Amino acid sequence: MTDLLLQAEGLTKSFRKGRTSRLAISDISFSIAPNTILGLVGESGSGKSTTVRCLLGLERPDSGTVTYDGHELTAGDQAAWRRFHDDIGMVFQDPYSSLNPRMTVERIICEPLVGRTAPRDLRERCVEMLELVGLSADHLGRHPRSFSGGQRQRIAIARALIARPRLLICDEPVSALDVSIQAQVLNLLKSMQETLGLTVLFIAHNLAVVRYMCDHIVVLEKGRVAEQGSREAIFEAPATDYTRSLLEAVPRTDPELERARRAARRNTLSTSRSSS
Template sequence: MSERRPLLAMQQVTQAYSLPRTALFSPPGSFTVLDSIDFDVCAGEAVGLVGESGAGKTTLTRILTGMERPQSGHVLFDGTDIWSADQAQRASFRRAVQMVLQNPRSSLDPRMRVGTALLEPMRSLRIEGDHVKRLHEVLDQVGLDRSALERFPHEFSGGQLQRIAIARALMPNPRVLVADEPVSALDVSIQAQVLNLLKDLVRDLNLGLVFIAHDLSVVAYTTSRVSVIASGRIVEVGQPVELFTRPTAPQTKNLVDAVLTVESGLSGTAL
């Protein structure tokens, strides 16, 4: 764990959903998706979250970004619980925590020029200032030419579109990026470029990065600390190389054993 104060943190967060009644007069059941979760990220730090499908990653992400309120526990941004914060603090949180989604092609309006799409967060969050200057700053940060502003999404490659999606997340000048499988839809040759971009942004802008992925090699390359989630609980936390080469939790061992590598072929026992 980092000795610095976390910028964004979940403390003992539990989330459960109601199930349909099985009989007319029977009480509705419930299904616990997250069970006493602790998770945090500091400024200038990239942390990973890995787990099998259905482990609770999506629900954790929704709660971490304020899209869903937990049944119990706290979500703290800069030391303040976002669900007991005042309106101004909530607005600050919405600007400060931004998401980068898996498929940029589906998250961009094909009828909208890139420049207009990048301005959407500024309008929806009611951020004032010189928007054109901010556009140019962000394009420089993600390595895109200013001519991109006049083009439509279909005119870009997958890697360029993901850079545009990252640029849109950067427009409100956030302090935390939550990247949900940001390179899984890209060719392997392009993945490294996007991962290097994210690492540079963490370093240069002192961003906190939450990186969610299935690919353990990608997580190991991008992050300095990883949490493994299984059945709604964090079962192991540690540095990626240590965690993936000498796992202690059975669930982590299962994830590592499922990785197919050149060295181990179909046995999948090495990363």
């Protein structure tokens, strides 16, 4: 009955440092509607990875809940965690270290299905995925070293999607790539999201990337949600100085962002005028 696929409610996690403990994230709440892309942004150390690790059950939050498809995972139901993990595909930042250099492309891509799919169907599924990400059956027997960074990330995407996940988690998926090919990989992710009806959690530093990709954006600052809202709300009328400073920090090469930045500045001026 829920129209939300994944919900984080009040996630809080601290780490012990010597005799004191420090909050890494505090009271993080957001939800992802099916078939949408949610962006999690913030500076280094703002708590993006800790939030995702709590969502995935890799860290146990001090408090707060994670609910997937109407089931509260943090209540400790192992079967619900298993179903959740079966529904997830992941794409990591660095396609140079995330692909096993000793495996062929076929083994890398098929690995998530080994033991779950008849061996004779594996190659067919693999070729289908390769073609979907813009590669071909000719690449099956090759090793990662013979591919460029962008092609490796395509292989990583094929691997993440071969088990037909509902939820794709992308952790800085283009920040290790050459700027000239980032757009191609983003376009691929976007078209996969649309074609396969995926729900995506997209973690990034780069606001231009987030603006291009995401429907809803959660801005993290020092472990807290500084603000969240639709792409339009965040970029056209950022509510906090922190978000404005993130916008300011983006190199002025993107005309769309430049427009958003000017609108944000006008907005600040008119707010400060009306409040004085």
